[in-house]
Amino acid sequence: MGNKVTFEEAGTLKAIVEAVESLVGEASIKLDPEEGLGLQALDPSKTAMIQLILPRTYFIDFDTSQSGFYGINFTDLSKVLRRVKAKERIELEFSESFVKVVTTNSYRKSFELPLLAGTPFEYKTLKVDYKAKARMDSEVIPNAVKDLKIVGSDAEIYIDSEKIEFRTLSDKGKAVVSIGKEDRALIDIWAEEPSHSVYNMAYLEKMTKPAKISEETDLELKTQAPLKLSYPLGGIEGAGITYYLAHLQV
Secondary structure (H helix, E strand, O other): OOEEEEEOOHHHHHHHHHHHHOOOOEEEEEEEOOOEEEEEEEOOOOOEEEEEEEOHHHOOEEEOOOOEEEEEEHHHHHHHHOOOOOOOEEEEEEOOOEEEEEEEOOOEEEEEEEOEOOOOOOOOOOOOOOOEEEEEEOOHHHHHHHHHHOOOOEEEEEEOOOEEEEEEEEOOEEEEEEEEOOOOOEEEEEEOOOEEEEEEHHHHHHOOHHHHOOOEEEEEEOOOOOEEEEEEOOOOOOOEEEEEEOOOOO
């Protein structure tokens, strides 16, 4: 018997697939009758990691009888989803050998993609004692990256109890994006101690994909440590996309 999950709108699935595919072309997902749908994958250089957790309550239908791991070519799935309208209802049905993508709007269409060997995984969190955290409007980081890219290729991120800053410096000049407590884009901020590290801008840009479907972003820092970037999804407790990105040695 196959396992089937249904998203109310294909646009949500498109953004999730883009978020994964920006780091890894292929990865395994886990379907579990109790836990829902999940994914954890490292990019090929082991510089970044993505975690996806979608509890069964996130879906309008979650018909899964037993736990299993399914390998997916996210690059191919992303190509299929380009032919799907954002507001269409979409189903993913998993068999032993393929995933069937079915959309329904004014008419019905389906695609079948071969599954890869599913690789079991356990969720891991980095053992980092983060010292600072900022909760922001989800558009802050995408816009900051666009601004900083004009000047540099790496971004220093700084958080204290009053503000978060994104900075870059190169032979082209200097750019600083600063969001303080008085700015509406900053929802909350906390710092046990001022924290800062430098990160690759190209990776940060890849990690902005979920901003399309999340209203807020949580960014956690510790000096000279990987950052943690989290996007809650759908107002459902536990649902979200989380990235970890290694810092640059400077």
